[in-house]
Structures are given as structure tokens and as C-alpha cells.
Amino acid sequence: MTTPREIAADIREYLRSNSAVCAEGAAHGWRWLRFCAGEWRAVRYCSGDERRSSYVEGRVFDDDEALDWIESHPATLRPTAEAYRWDPAEQTVWEDACEQDVFSDFDRCFWCGGSDRDHDLQEYQTVEDGVCSLCDECHTAWADAGEIVSTAGKGRGAKA
Known part of the structure; x- marks a missing residue:
């Protein structure tokens, strides 16, 4: 019988092999995850009084953290070119993260x-x-x- 952890591991390997694809998870916490430049990058937009809503926060996950995130978040796989905060948008979260030098x-x-x-x-x-x-x-x-x-x-x- 296939377990949720095994499914998450398959998704992680798919993401590792396809840098033009990311996983979009829940609206709370780290919202997007992708494998890029040899590392697992998680990002989210910050909102509230503390930062402008366009501020992108990022964190690098290790393999186990990436697997845990995939397993615990119902995620949709998306082309990174369609990873918008909401549609329509001029830039993806990944373009915003790059422009802000998040990583x-x-x-x-x-x-x-x-x-x-x-x-x-x-x-x-x-x-x-x-x-x-x-x-x-x-x-x-x-x-x-x-x-x-x-x-x-x-x-x-x-x-x-």
C-alpha cells in the first residue's frame, strides 16, 4: 500500500527534476516551494502592518523539510511562470523574489x-x-x- 509519505517523496523528486514547476500550498505559512539552483526554496508574500504586501520572504529548506512540507500541505503543481499571488498579476512570486534578491x-x-x-x-x-x-x-x-x-x-x- 502506498503511503502519503511515499507520494510526497514522488512529488519531491518530480519537483527536483523540473525546476520550471513549483508546488503551491496552503495560504498560511510558506505558500510556494520549488527546487532551484540546487536548493529547495520556499517563499511567501508578507502582509499586514509590518511589511508591504509585495515583500517576499524566503527560506531554504533541506530535503527532509521539503518532504515534510509536501506531505503536510495539500499542494497544486504549477508552472513557475504561473505562480501568481492572485490572477491577474504582472509578475510571479518567483520574479518578485528574484527582483528583491530574496535568496x-x-x-x-x-x-x-x-x-x-x-x-x-x-x-x-x-x-x-x-x-x-x-x-x-x-x-x-x-x-x-x-x-x-x-x-x-x-x-x-x-x-x-
Whole structure:
């Protein structure tokens, strides 16, 4: 008799062999999973007061975590080119993750997710979130909302 774990293992192997396919799971937690660049990448959009809804959060799973996720989430296999938060959308979650450098060593804006590859980031002491790196656009919005306490320092153009 085939077990759910064996089915999940078959799906994991299919995903490992087909990098243009991802699994879309439940709306809570890590929503999408794919094997890319030799690693299991899980992503989700962040929402709520803490981040812009376009902010992509990512995490690398090991093989066992990927198997556990597949087994425990009713998932739909989708082409990565159709992995939208909702349809219609201009970009997939994977394109957004790439644009935001989610799986790189770049620093990212705390609010919008933009990386310091494309944005000048500076650290600010904020009212509720402590020291955060913000891009110029997000800094302006936060300053207008009275959320900036001071310039914390680190960053291009930062004032000590």
C-alpha cells in the first residue's frame, strides 16, 4: 500500500527534476516551494502592518523539510511562470523574489523588500521596529508617518 509519505517523496523528486514547476500550498505559512539552483526554496508574500504586501520572504529548506512540507500541505503543481499571488498579476512570486534578491546576500529594505543592489539603504531607528534598513522612498513614507526616531548610521550616505 502506498503511503502519503511515499507520494510526497514522488512529488519531491518530480519537483527536483523540473525546476520550471513549483508546488503551491496552503495560504498560511510558506505558500510556494520549488527546487532551484540546487536548493529547495520556499517563499511567501508578507502582509499586514509590518511589511508591504509585495515583500517576499524566503527560506531554504533541506530535503527532509521539503518532504515534510509536501506531505503536510495539500499542494497544486504549477508552472513557475504561473505562480501568481492572485490572477491577474504582472509578475510571479518567483520574479518578485528574484527582483528583491530574496535568496542572495544583499541587504533588503525592511518595508518594501528592495535590495541594496538597486536601492540605497540606510539604517534608521524606528518607533516600533527598532533599527531598520530603509530605501529612500520607504524612509520618506515612514518619516511622514512619524515612525523615524533617528538615523542609526550604517548604509550608503549614512550620517554617523
